[in-house]
Amino acid sequence: MAGVLDRASLEAVARLFGVLxxxxxxxxxxxxxxxxxxxxxxxxxxxxxxxxxxxQLGVLHAAGLLARARDGNLVRYSVAESMIFELCELxxxxxxxxxxRQLSALAPAKKRK
Amino acid sequence: MAGVLDRASLEAVARLFGVLxxxxxxxxxxxxxxxxxxxxxxxxxxxxxxxxxxxQLGVLHAAGLLARARDGNLVRYSVAESMIFELCELxxxxxxxxxxRQLSALAPAKKRK
DNA sequence: ACACAATATTGCCAAGTAGTAATATTTTAA
DNA sequence: TTAAAATATTACTACTTGGCAATATTGTGT
Numbered sequence: 562m563a564g565v566l567d568r569a570s571l572e573a574v575a576r577l578f579g580v581l582x583x584x585x586x587x588x589x590x591x592x593x594x595x596x597x598x599x600x601x602x603x604x605x606x607x608x609x610x611x612x613x614x615x616x617q618l619g620v621l622h623a624a625g626l627l628a629r630a631r632d633g634n635l636v637r638y639s640v641a642e643s644m645i646f647e648l649c650e651l652x653x654x655x656x657x658x659x660x661x662r663q664l665s666a667l668a669p670a671k672k673r674k
Numbered sequence: 675m676a677g678v679l680d681r682a683s684l685e686a687v688a689r690l691f692g693v694l695x696x697x698x699x700x701x702x703x704x705x706x707x708x709x710x711x712x713x714x715x716x717x718x719x720x721x722x723x724x725x726x727x728x729x730q731l732g733v734l735h736a737a738g739l740l741a742r743a744r745d746g747n748l749v750r751y752s753v754a755e756s757m758i759f760e761l762c763e764l765x766x767x768x769x770x771x772x773x774x775r776q777l778s779a780l781a782p783a784k785k786r787k
Numbered sequence: 788a789c790a791c792a793a794t795a796t797t798g799c800c801a802a803g804t805a806g807t808a809a810t811a812t813t814t815t816a817a
Numbered sequence: 818t819t820a821a822a823a824t825a826t827t828a829c830t831a832c833t834t835g836g837c838a839a840t841a842t843t844g845t846g847t
Contacts, residue, residue, distance in 0.1 A: 565704060570769075571697040577765050579695035583835075584684040591678060600794060613836055615795055625772060634793050634844050644764050651757050652690050653679075659738060696805075713824060726806055728825055747814050747823050788847100795842065804833085811826065817819080 580624040581648065585609065586617050589638075590645055593627070597639035693737040694761065698722065699730050702751075703758055706740070710752040 566574070580586065585607070592598060592606050604614040618638050621627045628641040679687070694700065698720070705711060705719050717727040731751050734740045741754040753759075 566700075566766075568697060568701075570766075571700045571704070573769055574762060574765050575695050575697045575700055577769070578691050578761075582688050582692035582695045584681060584688045585835080587679075587684045587688055588681075591684070601792090610837065611794075612796085612838080615793095616835085619795080625768070631844085636794060642768060644768055648691075648761055648764055649687060651761055652687050653683075655738070655755060655757055656683075656686055656690070698805080714822090723807065724824075725808080725826085728823095729805085732825080744814085749824060790845105790847085792845080793843085795840100797838100797840075799837085799839105800835105802833100802835085804831100806831090807829085809827085809829105811824100813822100813824075815820105815822080817821100 577624060580620060580626065581645065583617070585613070586621055587649070589614070589617060589621065590626070590640065590649075593638060593640050594646065597630070597637040599632070599635040599637050601635070603638075690737060693733060693739065694758065696730070698726070699734055700762070702727070702730060702734065703739070703753065703762075706751060706753050707759065710743070710750040712745070712748040712750050714748070716751075 588607050589603060592603055598606070600615050600618060601611065603609075603618070604611045607614065618627060618629075622629050622638065626640070626642045626645055627638045630637045630639070701720050702716060705716055711719070713728050713731060714724065716722075716731070717724045720727065731740060731742075735742050735751065739753070739755045739758055740751045743750045743752070
């Protein structure tokens with residue numbers, strides 16, 4: 562369905578993947594999957610510094626993955642692209658398969674399902 | 675379906691996304707979508723240096739995304755995880771939607787489909 | 788106006804890495 | 818054993834960026 566992408570499109574795709582290529586940002590997305598959270602809540606939940614949480618949320622927001630909403634003194638972020646969870650599921654599936662293959666190579670004959 | 679991932683799992687997922695976060699590697703995957711290719715073929719097809727193509731193919735192979743097969747003097751690489759194209763499709767879809775939104779914000783009332 | 792709390796920003800450093808030129812390795816063919 | 822071709826590796830440079838401390842900004846209540 563999709564033709565061949567030019568260099569600029571490939572760079573855009575790569576940039577998006579790059580946003581997801583950091584454990585801290587993935588942890589933030591995972592926490593936000595349960596619902597909107599304020600910066601300080603996320604910082605405590607992840608055990609991370611406020612400055613860094615704010616910075617990484619900014620990266621995710623700039624990429625269009627998060628929505629930002631002021632609520633008095635707080636700023637609540639929420640997931641704006643549920644697509645990211647499909648992405649993560651695909652990757653997790655591959656990692657699970659890899660791990661299984663590695664296991665069965667050491668311990669033959671495993672139960673199927 | 676998937677529970678909460680620990681730090682190590684998040685790092686593994688991030689590492690995978692990181693492999694896809696480079697335009698050159700995406701271009702290689704795109705070229706390989708049409709079928710197996712030798713290193714020199716890919717270098718010419720992309721207009722890139724042999725050393726860099728070999729290096730990036732190595733990264734993709736180490737990540738388990740490509741298969742490697744010697745064929746005489748050549749080494750042919752091929753896609754080992756078709757999942758990556760689903761990933762790219764999801765990302766491309768988001769980018770298309772973003773671009774459309776940006777367009778319709780400037781030029782109201784566009785034709786549907 | 789003030790103090791206080793939550794968030795954002797700035798300057799910095801250390802680590803990681805894409806790309807390159809040069810060189811090494813592997814394979815084929817004489 | 819040679820030479821030549823294809824691929825991989827090494828050493829290097831330039832650039833990017835995650836995390837941090839300090840500071841600035843924004844909003845709330847008094």
